[in-house]
Amino acid sequence: MNELTEISANITDYLAEQExxxxxxxxxxxxxxxxxxxLIGRLLFDTKLIFEDQLAAxxxxxxxxxxxGDDIDFALLVDGLEAEREQGITIDVAYxxxxxxxxxxxVADTPGHEQYTxxxxxxASTADLAVILxxxxxxxxxxxRRHSFIVSLLGIRHVVVAVNKxxxxxxxxxRFREIEAAYRAFGETFDFETLEIxxxxxxxxxxxxxxxxxxxxxxxxxxxxxLNTVEIGSDEAERPFRMxxxxxxxPNLDFRGYCGTVVSGTVRPGDKVVIAKSGRATExxxxxxxxxxxxxxxxxxxITLLLKDEVDISRGDVIxxxxxxxxxxxxxxxxxxxxxxxxxxxxxxxxxxxxxxxVTATVTELKHKIDVNSFEHxxxxxxxxxxxxxxxxxxxSPIAFDPxxxxxxxGSFILIDRFTNQTVGxxxxxxxLRRASNIHLQAxxxxxxxxxxxxxxxxxxxxxxxxxxxxxxxxxxLVEKKLHARGRHTYLLDGDNVRHGxxxxxxxxEADRVENxxxxxxxxxxxxxxxxxxxxxxxxxxxxxxxxxxxxxxxxEFIEIYVSTPLAVAEERDPKGLYRKARDGQLxxxxxxxxxxxxxxxxxxxxxxxGSDADVLADQVVRYLEDNGYIxx
Amino acid sequence: MPQRRSHLKRLEAESIRIIREVAAEMxxxxxxxxxGKDSSVMLHLARKAFYPAPPxxxxxHVDTTxxxxxxxxxxxxxxxxxxxxxxxxTNLQGKADNINPFDHGSSYYTQVMKTDALKQAxxxxxxxxxxxxxxxxxxxxxxxxxxxxFRTAAHAWDPKNQRPELWSIYNTRVKQGESIRVFPLxxxxxxxxxxxxxxxxxxxxxxxxxxxxxxxxxxxTIIMVDDERxxxxxxxxxxMRLVRFRTLGCYPLTGAVESGANTLEExxxxxxxxxxxxxxxxxxxxxxxxxxxxxxxxxYF
Numbered sequence: 001m002n003e004l005t006e007i008s009a010n011i012t013d014y015l016a017e018q019e020x021x022x023x024x025x026x027x028x029x030x031x032x033x034x035x036x037x038x039l040i041g042r043l044l045f046d047t048k049l050i051f052e053d054q055l056a057a058x059x060x061x062x063x064x065x066x067x068x069g070d071d072i073d074f075a076l077l078v079d080g081l082e083a084e085r086e087q088g089i090t091i092d093v094a095y096x097x098x099x100x101x102x103x104x105x106x107v108a109d110t111p112g113h114e115q116y117t118x119x120x121x122x123x124a125s126t127a128d129l130a131v132i133l134x135x136x137x138x139x140x141x142x143x144x145r146r147h148s149f150i151v152s153l154l155g156i157r158h159v160v161v162a163v164n165k166x167x168x169x170x171x172x173x174x175r176f177r178e179i180e181a182a183y184r185a186f187g188e189t190f191d192f193e194t195l196e197i198x199x200x201x202x203x204x205x206x207x208x209x210x211x212x213x214x215x216x217x218x219x220x221x222x223x224x225x226x227l228n229t230v231e232i233g234s235d236e237a238e239r240p241f242r243m244x245x246x247x248x249x250x251p252n253l254d255f256r257g258y259c260g261t262v263v264s265g266t267v268r269p270g271d272k273v274v275i276a277k278s279g280r281a282t283e284x285x286x287x288x289x290x291x292x293x294x295x296x297x298x299x300x301x302x303i304t305l306l307l308k309d310e311v312d313i314s315r316g317d318v319i320x321x322x323x324x325x326x327x328x329x330x331x332x333x334x335x336x337x338x339x340x341x342x343x344x345x346x347x348x349x350x351x352x353x354x355x356x357x358x359v360t361a362t363v364t365e366l367k368h369k370i371d372v373n374s375f376e377h378x379x380x381x382x383x384x385x386x387x388x389x390x391x392x393x394x395x396x397s398p399i400a401f402d403p404x405x406x407x408x409x410x411g412s413f414i415l416i417d418r419f420t421n422q423t424v425g426x427x428x429x430x431x432x433l434r435r436a437s438n439i440h441l442q443a444x445x446x447x448x449x450x451x452x453x454x455x456x457x458x459x460x461x462x463x464x465x466x467x468x469x470x471x472x473x474x475x476x477x478l479v480e481k482k483l484h485a486r487g488r489h490t491y492l493l494d495g496d497n498v499r500h501g502x503x504x505x506x507x508x509x510e511a512d513r514v515e516n517x518x519x520x521x522x523x524x525x526x527x528x529x530x531x532x533x534x535x536x537x538x539x540x541x542x543x544x545x546x547x548x549x550x551x552x553x554x555x556x557e558f559i560e561i562y563v564s565t566p567l568a569v570a571e572e573r574d575p576k577g578l579y580r581k582a583r584d585g586q587l588x589x590x591x592x593x594x595x596x597x598x599x600x601x602x603x604x605x606x607x608x609x610x611g612s613d614a615d616v617l618a619d620q621v622v623r624y625l626e627d628n629g630y631i632x633x
Numbered sequence: 634m635p636q637r638r639s640h641l642k643r644l645e646a647e648s649i650r651i652i653r654e655v656a657a658e659m660x661x662x663x664x665x666x667x668x669g670k671d672s673s674v675m676l677h678l679a680r681k682a683f684y685p686a687p688p689x690x691x692x693x694h695v696d697t698t699x700x701x702x703x704x705x706x707x708x709x710x711x712x713x714x715x716x717x718x719x720x721x722x723t724n725l726q727g728k729a730d731n732i733n734p735f736d737h738g739s740s741y742y743t744q745v746m747k748t749d750a751l752k753q754a755x756x757x758x759x760x761x762x763x764x765x766x767x768x769x770x771x772x773x774x775x776x777x778x779x780x781x782x783f784r785t786a787a788h789a790w791d792p793k794n795q796r797p798e799l800w801s802i803y804n805t806r807v808k809q810g811e812s813i814r815v816f817p818l819x820x821x822x823x824x825x826x827x828x829x830x831x832x833x834x835x836x837x838x839x840x841x842x843x844x845x846x847x848x849x850x851x852x853x854t855i856i857m858v859d860d861e862r863x864x865x866x867x868x869x870x871x872x873m874r875l876v877r878f879r880t881l882g883c884y885p886l887t888g889a890v891e892s893g894a895n896t897l898e899e900x901x902x903x904x905x906x907x908x909x910x911x912x913x914x915x916x917x918x919x920x921x922x923x924x925x926x927x928x929x930x931x932x933y934f
Contacts, residue, residue: 011898014905015828019639092795094776095769097822104640106820118797125799247653251686259682261650261801290684300638302649304684315657339797353802356657412800421806423796 022103024232027093027123029151030133031112031143035164039133039202040096040109043224046209047098092116093123102228112143117150117372117386118339121426124151125412128232129158131223136169136199140182142373148190149372153335153388153428155408157193158230162223166215167201173217189375194230198223237298240324241265241273242402242410244355245317249304257288257304258313260356263409265321266298267305272322275313276400281322283308316357318400318410326410329432330398336363337388340417340424344383345514349548350424352395354413360396360551361415367391381511392433396551404428419543419598451531455489458630459528461553462621464537465546465600466563467592468578469570471609471617475563476537478618483533488631491527493520495538508589514545521549528553533630541597556628561621562603567592569610641829648675648817649682650801651780652764655815656682656689658805659762662815663720665751666692666712668704669881670837671766671818673711674826677835678817679764680715691718693754693763697746698723699734699883701859707838722754734885735864743886748931752788755812762805762813770822774926780819786810790929827904831897840878842895847871854888879904 028036094109108123110116124130130151134144151159161183169175176199187195198207199218206212207222221229242264249257267273267284274281286306287294297303305319313319320326338344344363352361369380369389383389404411415425452459462479464472473494480492499506503519506512517540527534540546550558570592571579582590589595600606605624607617625631638646655662664679666672679688692712696705712719724732727745734742755763769776779795781803796804807813818826830837847858849869856863858871863885865871876889877900894903 011902015831015901018824018828019641021640023640023643092777092792094773095820096776097770097820122797122799126801246650247657247683249683249686255685259653261646288684290681298638300643300646302646302653302682351806353804355802356654409800412802414797414799414802414804416804416806421804421808423798423804426797426799 018099021099021101023105024103024129024227024230025106025108025127026129026131026227027108027110027120027127027151027156028131028133029110029112029120029123029147030164031135031138031141034112034133034135035202036109036112036133039131039162039164039200039208040107042202042205042208043107044096044098046205047100047224093119100224100228105227112147114143114146114386117146118337118426120147121150121154121337121339124154124156125426127154127156129160129227129230130156131160131162133162133164134179134183136163136165136172136175136179139179140186144183145186145375146372148187149370149375149388150337152190152192153337155404155428158232159187159190159192159195160223160226160230161187161195161197162202163197163199164202166199166206167204171199171206171214173215176218196220196226196230198226237264237266239264239299239407241267241271241319241321242326242407243267243303243305243319244357244400244410245313245315245319246356248314255288255306256310257306258319259302259304260319261302262297262299263355264299264407266296267303268296269293273307273319274322274325275311276318276320276326277328277398278312278317279325280311282311316355318355320400326400326402327432328398328400330395331364331392331433332401332429333367333390333392333431333433334413334427334429335388336383336391336415336425336427338383338385338425340422341385342417342424343385343510344425345511346381346391347514347518347548348542348544349418349551351416351418352393352399352413353416354399354401354429355409357399359399361393362548363391364394365392381509393427401429401432403430405430417544418547419601448529448531451529453531455531456632457488457531457533459531460533460557460559460625460630461524461528461549462533462535462559462561463524463540463546463549464535464561464563465540465603467565467567467570467597468539468590469573469575470563470565471607471614472537472539472563474614475607475609475617475621476535478614479621480535482618482622483625483631486631488533489531490533490535492535492537493523493527495520508595510589510595513542517542517545517549521545521552524549525552528557533625539591539597541591541595543598543600546600559605559624560600560603561605561607562600563607563609564599565609641825641832644821644825645678645681645829647801647820648678651803651815651817652679652682652688654803654805655762655764655813658803659813661758661760662690662762662764663693663755663758663760664688664690664717664764665766666694666708666719667766667881668694668700668708668838669766670826670830670841671768673835673837674821674829675764675766675818676711676715677833687716691720693720693722693758693760695747695750695754696721696723697742697750697883698728699746699862699885701838701840701857701881701884701887703840704838704881707836711836720754720758722750722757724750724753733862734883739886743928744931748928755788760812761807762815764815764817766818767816768818768821768823768826774929778816778819778929780816781805782814782816783807784812784814788812789931790814792926792930823904824901827897827901831901838881840881841900843875843877843892844895845873846876846889848874848876848889855891856887857884857889859884 030036096107098105110120110123132147163176163179180197199215200207206214209224211222243260243262245258245260247259249259269284271284285308287297288304318326346363346366349360349362352359366380367390368377369387372388402410411429413427414423417424464476466472480490483490503516506516524534524536581587582593591597626633724746732742732745767775779798783796848855849871875893877892878889894900
C-alpha cells in the first residue's frame with residue numbers, strides 16, 4: 001500500500017512493475033444510504049489516492065453538506081454533481097481510479113435509487129465484478145434483489161456482497177450470518193462464478209483493507225484482498241476471432257486498411273478470414289501500425305488489417321475467423337432495459353446500434369416484463385422507464401452478432417430514438433429467430449410497375465396528418481374527387497372509417513394508436529403495390545409512426561401532407577363535438593387536449609387552413625402530383 | 634477484458650477506438666489542442682489511429698493571447714509534424730477590449746477568452762464533434778461525464794440528463810447545431826499519461842522540465858513572468874528560480890512548482906511522491922467546489 005512513498009531507486013523498474021499489474025473494472029451498488037460512496041472514498045483514502053488539497057476541499061465541503069458533523073464525509077468525494085451534494089444521493093455513475101501493489105482499478109460508483117436504474121446499468125455494462133452493499137441493520141432489501149438481477153443480466157460473473165455498517169450492529173456475527181443466508185438463498189439462482197460475502201464498516205475502515213480485530217469471528221479475506229486476488233476468467237483471446245470494421249483507411253492506391261478493435265480472439269498474418277454478412281473469404285496479409293507491422297493482435301487491440309484479396313468491405317462488416325463465423329439474422333430475441341421517460345411500444349421504429357452497425361429496429365413482440373424486485377414474469381403491452389423485458393426484435397436489414405453470453409461486444413446493442421436522438425434502451429441478444437428465414441417472400445410476376453403502367457400513373461401514399469377538425473378529411477375528399485374526375489385510380493383510407501372495420505378492436509391508448517397506424521401503413525403499402533394513389537387521412541400524432549409508415553414504401557412513394565390548423569381554430573370548428581367531450585373529461589387521450597400532437601418536421605406539403613379555402617388547398621395537392629410526375633397534366 | 638495486454642496498451646486501444654468512431658460517424662470533427670501533456674498524448678493517439686494517413690480532422694487551439702511563448706512555438710511545430718491543419722482562434726472582441734487576467738479577474742477572463750472563444754470557434758466552423766483531453770481523475774464533475782458528452786446548440790452540458798453510455802457503443806447522433814464533446818482520455822490517470830509519454834517518447838513542451846525561470850510569488854503561488862505585459866506590484870521584482878510546471882495554461886494563471894526534475898523519469902518520480910493534485914496549480918478551480926461543473930454547463934471544456 002505504501003508504494004508511493006517507497007518508490008524504488010530505479011524508477012524504470014518501478015514503471016515496468018506498474019505495466020505488469022493486473023487490472024479490474026468493478027461497480028459498487030446498493031440502496032440509498034448503504035454507504036457506497038463512503039466505501040469508495042475509504043478505498044481512495046486508504047490507498048493514498050486522495051491528495052492534500054482534495055482533502056482540504058473535502059473538509060470544507062463536509063462542514064457545508066456533510067452528514068457527519070466535523071468528521072470528514074467521504075461520500076462528498078465521489079458525489080461530484082452539485083445536485084448530488086445537496087440531496088446527499090448519487091444520481092449518475094462516477095468513475096474513480098486507484099491502484100494497489102497488485103492491480104489497477106476503475107470503479108464505477110452507481111446510484112441506488114430505482115429511478116436511476118439506467119445509470120446503474122451504464123456502470124455495470126463495462127464491469128467485470130460488482131460490489132453490492134447491504135446495510136447490516138436493514139438486511140436484504142428489494143433493492144438488493146434488483147441490483148443483483150441487473151448485474152446478472154449484464155453478464156457480470158463475479159459478485160462481492162459487502163454487509164456494511166457492521167459497527168452499528170455491534171459487529172454481531174449472528175446478524176451477519178442471517179444476512180449471508182438470506183442473500184445466498186436467492187443469489188444462487190444467478191449462478192455467479194464467484195460470490196463472496198464480507199462484513200465491513202466503510203466508515204470505520206473495518207475489513208476494507210485489512211481484516212478487522214473488531215470481527216475476529218470473520219475468517220475470510222478483507223474486501224481489498226479479495227479485489228486484489230479474485231480471478232477474472234478472461235478467455236476472450238481464445239475465442240473465435242472477430243473484428244467489426246470501424247473505418248476504412250485509404251491514404252493512397254497501394255494501401256487499403258481495415259481499422260477496428262478486436263472484440264474476441266487472436267489474429268496473425270496468414271490467418272484465413274471471412275466477412276460475416278457477405279460470406280466472402282480472404283486472408284490477412286499484414287497488421288499495420290505506426291510502430292511497424294505486428295505479428296499478432298489479440299482481443300482488445302485496436303488495429304489496422306490489410307487483406308490479401310480485394311474484397312468489398314465497409315464499416316459495419318465483421319471480419320471473422322473463417323472456421324467460426326458470427327451469426328447473421330434480422331430477427332432475434334433479447335432482454336431489453338428501457339431507459340426513456342416515454343414508453344416503448346411494439347411496432348415503433350428505433351435505431352439499433354451494435355458494434356459498428358446501425359439499422360432500424362422494431363420490437364415485434366413483448367414476451368414478458370420482468371419484475372426486477374421479485375423476478376416474476378408479467379404480461380406487457382408496453383415498457384416504461386427502468387423496466388426490463390424479454391422481447392423479439394425485427395431489423396430493417398440483417399446484422400452480424402453472437403449471443404451476449406458468449407461475446408459481450410458482439411451481443412450487445414443500444415436503441416436510439418430517431419427524433420430526439422436519445423439513447424432510449426439497451427439490450428443483450430439471446431438468439432436469432434429462425435422463422436424469419438423460413439418465410440420467403442413469394443415473387444409475383446405481375447408486380448408494382450406492371451400495375452402502375454396499366455393505370456398510367458405513379459402510385460403513392462398521400463398521408464394527411466393534423467389535429468382532429470383540421471380539415472384533413474374534407475381536403476382529402478376533394479383531392480380524390482378531382483383525381484377521379486381526371487381518370488386517376490385512387491383510394492381514400494379515412495381514420496374514422498377504418499376504425500369501424502379493420503381496426504375496430506383498437507382503442508386510443510398509445511400502444512393501440514401505434515398498431516392503428518401500423519395496419520393502415522401496411523394496407524397503404526398493398527394499395528401502392530396495386531398501383532393506386534392512396535389517400536390516408538389520419539390524425540397520426542406521433543412522428544415515429546409516420547416515419548414507420550414512410551419506411552414501408554419507397555422514398556418517393558410517400559408524400560406527407562401537414563394540414564395545419566391552430567388548436568383553438570380546430571376546437572372552435574369541432575365538427576363532431578369531440579373537443580367538447582374531451583374538455584369535459586368524457587374522452588381520454590384526445591390529441592391536442594391530453595395527448596400531444598408532434599408537428600411534422602419535413603412534410604412535403606404544408607396546408608395552412610386558416611384563410612384558405614379547402615378547394616384551393618386541394619388544387620395545391622393535385623398540382624404537387626403533376627409537378628412531381630405522379631400524374632400527367 | 635483480456636489480461637494479456639498491459640494497462641497502457643489497453644488504454645491506448647480504447648482511445649484509438651473512440652477517435653476512429655468519431656471520424657467514422659461525425660460530419661465535421663475537430664481536435665481541441667491545448668498544447669499540454671494530455672493534448673500531446675491525444676494527438677499521438679490520433680496519429681496512431683489513422684496511420685499511415687494523417688488524422689482526418691484539423692487541430693484547433695483557442696489562443697487567449699496569454700499562453701506561454703514556448704507553448705505557441707511547440708504548437709506550430711507539432712501540427713506541422715502531424716501533417717494536420719491548425720486552426721487558431723482568439724476572441725477578437727475580448728482582445729479588442731483588452732480582457733486580461735489581471736484587470737478582470739480569472740473567472741471573467743476565462744469566460745470571455747476561453748469559454749466564449751471556444752463557442753465562437755465551434756459555431757463559426759460548424760464542428761459537430763470536438764475532442765478534448767480531459768480525464769476523469771482530474772476533478773469530481775469530470776468523473777461523472779460521459780466519453781461522448783452531448784452539448785445543446787448553445788453548447789450547454791446537462792449533467793443530470795446525460796445519455797446512458799453502455800459497453801463501447803457510443804451514441805453519436807446530433808441535430809443541426811448540436812455537438813458532442815469527446816474525451817478519448819477519460820479513463821487515463823495522470824500517472825498513465827506520464828508513463829505513456831515515457832514509453833512512447835512523446836514530445837512535450839519544455840516548460841514541464843525544470844529550468845531557471847523569472848518568477849514572482851503571489852499568495853503562495855509561483856507565477857512566471859513570461860513577457861512584459863505582466864504588471865508587477867509595488868516592491869515585486871522577478872527572481873530566477875529553478876521551477877517547472879505540472880500543468881500548462883495561461884501563464885498568469887498557472888502556478889509553477891520548485892523542482893529540479895529535468896528528465897521524464899524524474900518528473901514521474903516527483904509526481905509519485907507529490908501530495909498535491911495537479912489542478913491545484915490552476916487558479917480557476919479554486920473558487921468553489923462546484924465551479925468546474927458550472928463552467929462545463931456553460932460550455933467550458
